[in-house]
Amino acid sequence: MSLYSIKMRASTNQTHISGAEKIIPYDQIGPFVNQLVQRGMHHPKGNPDSLNLKIETIDERDILYIEALPVRTIEVGSCRDGIEEIRKFLLSLGLAHPDNILRFLSETYAMRGAILLDVDTLERLEPDGKRGVRATYMDADRTSGGPSGNGKDHYAEAIVLATKVAHAPNLIGEICISDDPDYVTGYVASKTTGYTRITKMKELGSENGGRIFLYRGRREDVAKTISFLEKQPVIVRNIQPLEVPTHAIDKFSFIDAALQEMQEAHLYRSLKTVQSAQSSTVQSHGREMIMMASNSYLDMSRVEEVRDYAAYALKKYGTGSGGSRLTTGNTILHEMLENKIAEFKHTEAALVFNTGYVANLATISALMEKPDIIFSDELNHASIIDGCRLSGAKTVIYRHNDMRDLEEKILANPCHKGLIVSDAVFSMDGDIVNLPQLVQIADRYHLLSMVDEAHATGVIGKTGGGIVEHYHNTYRPDIVMGTLSKAIGSEGGFVCGRKNLIDYLRNKARGFIFSTSLSPVTMAASYKALEFIEKNPQRVTDLQNNVQFFCDCLRQRGLPVSSDTGIIPIIIGDEEKALQVSQELFNRGYYISAIRYPTVKRGSARLRIALMATHTQDQLQRAASAIVQILKEKEVLPW
Structure with missing residues (x-):
């Protein structure tokens, strides 16, 4: 009896955005073709300008039937915790230096297939480094109450892939992060550990995903491994249904984890209250301060x-x-x-x-x-x-x-x-x-x-x-x-x-x-x-004069800055130091904001000074002295 392999590949500007495949009987070709076309044409990464379908016959006698890997789920609050679980998985496989393997993840993001990595030599073994190695000719068994195949089932498709990969000769494990921007769950898998879902391996919206197949064996056996992955038809039986944990789950745990990450990276924002009109001086936290962060340049x-x-x-x-x-x-x-x-x-x-x-x-x-x-x-x-x-x-x-x-x-x-x-x-x-x-x-x-x-x-x-x-x-x-x-x-x-x-x-x-x-x-x-x-164009002239006067004050004190606008940045670089300098200035009566990632690039944190037409020269001279003094005290020397 013959079955049919259907493969769908969708791309835009020659960049792969979606792919799927099924192994089905003849009478189901029509419905599945329609389903795969709809899936390929409507993908979170964009609509394709090219969609290819390939239909091939498969002799049922050539199909290898495999029992699905056992499944467990690890819930994590952040993608950083997810990466830590990958590290634990690699250690469980006896790999002493997991970070050396994790560094290869970024190389997978632009690939259609997976990296085939020798875990002992850290050599990439795939013949085509851009394409990678792809596991194909596989599907879930639908004859015993398994997935129907209607629509996209991340979970079932991932287990099919992971099960085939785990049974490939000389592969000891797999790491997978989805490139679907709407899907943050990934997995690690091996014959010995089974299939382990990790609930967060990247940020929502990120298209950075890829696979690493972990190889341990002789170089002359690489072709046998690739042949199994790319040519051996496989149907996976008895996929466990995805069970939602019955214990109480804090739906907002991801928020707490994200806030903690921001605090640890010195990227957390908090509000300072102003208790007066926005002007060159303001009342804030019960005291008068010189406002040097406002965009109200003309004090209108x-x-x-x-x-x-x-x-x-x-x-x-x-x-x-x-x-x-x-x-x-x-x-x-x-x-x-x-x-x-x-x-x-x-x-x-x-x-x-x-x-x-x-x-x-x-x-x-x-x-x-x-x-x-x-x-x-x-x-x-x-x-x-x-x-x-x-x-x-x-x-x-x-x-x-x-x-x-x-x-x-x-x-x-x-x-x-x-x-x-x-x-x-x-x-x-x-x-x-x-x-x-x-x-x-x-x-x-x-x-x-x-x-x-x-x-x-x-x-x-x-x-x-x-x-x-x-x-x-x-x-x-x-x-x-x-x-x-x-x-x-x-x-x-x-x-x-x-x-x-x-x-x-x-x-x-x-x-x-x-x-x-x-x-x-x-x-x-x-x-x-x-x-x-x-x-009153003089108001504009006053602002422009203040900018030049303040830049002169900073230059006279050894800080080489210049600006032709109301914005004067002082680049510090480190986020924590920028916060420290800003807070110390605030303590001394100068309201100057520290600007950090994601407003600016990582490592380019800064003081962003914004002047007004109504600042006095005395205020500007005192502010310039305070800024330079604090930068020296904090050993922050951007010049």
Whole structure:
């Protein structure tokens, strides 16, 4: 009697994303083909551009029937604990140096198959190092109440694979971490220990997964092992049903484990309470402090006429807007503010969003979709990164502010419709995008250009006009995004550009359409703040002068820093030391934040100093002295 092997392989851009196989009788081919196609076409790692099916006959007499490995589950609270269980497994196999084997895991992430590793010499034995060795021609026995095969069953498929691998000649064990971003459970297996599920071996969302087959034997027997894995048909009998432990499980144990990991790595965040208006000095924890961490660069929330106009709006319009802008939440103040933003930015129109984060998220996802390509600076803000992800478009990362690399990436990734997006002022380093070259490249290749001016509006340019004014109004991106919550001192985000762009976003940007609009009070404060900046450009000059004065103070004390924006980073590197310096500054009356991973790369923790137009020179001199003194006391010498 003949059975049939069906294999499905799905890939995108020649990168493997999904695979499965079955061994079934003829009359079940149709239903299983349909199931495997649906599975391959809808995978968490993306939709494929290529899907292959292979159907072969198998003589039932050639099939090896094997009893499934016994199963046990080890519950762990973190992926670090999961890796520790792998280490214990390797020790149980008599392998004295498990870390030498664990180092090979990262080499498996881009492979379709597994590493075949000689555990004694630590040599990789697979003939094709990119493809690896793949165990194929296998399935579960469905004749005795086993898995039906309808849909994806991680557990049953893993046991089938592990059982076949465990019975391969010269293999003493296997390590497996799934590359499915929605599945964090992995396993270790061997004939002697059985199949051990480990409930967490990576973080949710990670595509880093792979397999290592542990080989112990003669070199001349490697071919026999590979032949068994790749050619011997196997059906696995009597797979134990997955049992959920009957004892009480703390559903939130993963949260406690994650918090503990963050604390141990000095990445845990806690809140400090401010008990006064956001200004150059604040009340915090019962004392007056010099605020040097706020993005309220122009100290607008303390300007009397801004506060008076907000109070007027509160009295006339009340506290809330009552609905989305497209239903009941649109007031004359919303429209006045958008006209003022467009006038301030010298564009045809503008649209206000509830936050700068939402503005980026909604705009990018409305403009770009799956066939498109987005070219994004590697240091862009998280809201840009998340907007790219939400759009479904392919995102190509170019080196920070490297226009040559950007152009090379564009040439290597041609597209019908695309977008170049960058911060104007980068929020953690304070440097400025090379706008002239970015715009020229975008126009040359017919790509949209978008710049996030969250830390540029009110900060750079002679009158605070932002990135375009900074470059003497010569180059203008197609899309300008910004916030009202930083130099403007209020709340919200905005996008401005051509009128048809704004009409499009008003009708397509989900973050605009489905959000209750901001309060008229907020609109009034933003409107009056922009009006104040237009009438009082000296406020911007004061900020820019303070930045240069403070940098001079630090340089005079031996700390080589410079900045042309309101952000002055002092790189420390170590997360724990950055926290210590920040806390000591706080103890002495200076509110300066320590910025750590994941906001910045690991090992690049820093003090992020943000200045205001209203800081006095005496405050800045005293702060500079305190910073340098504490850095020396803590033996942190970034210079």
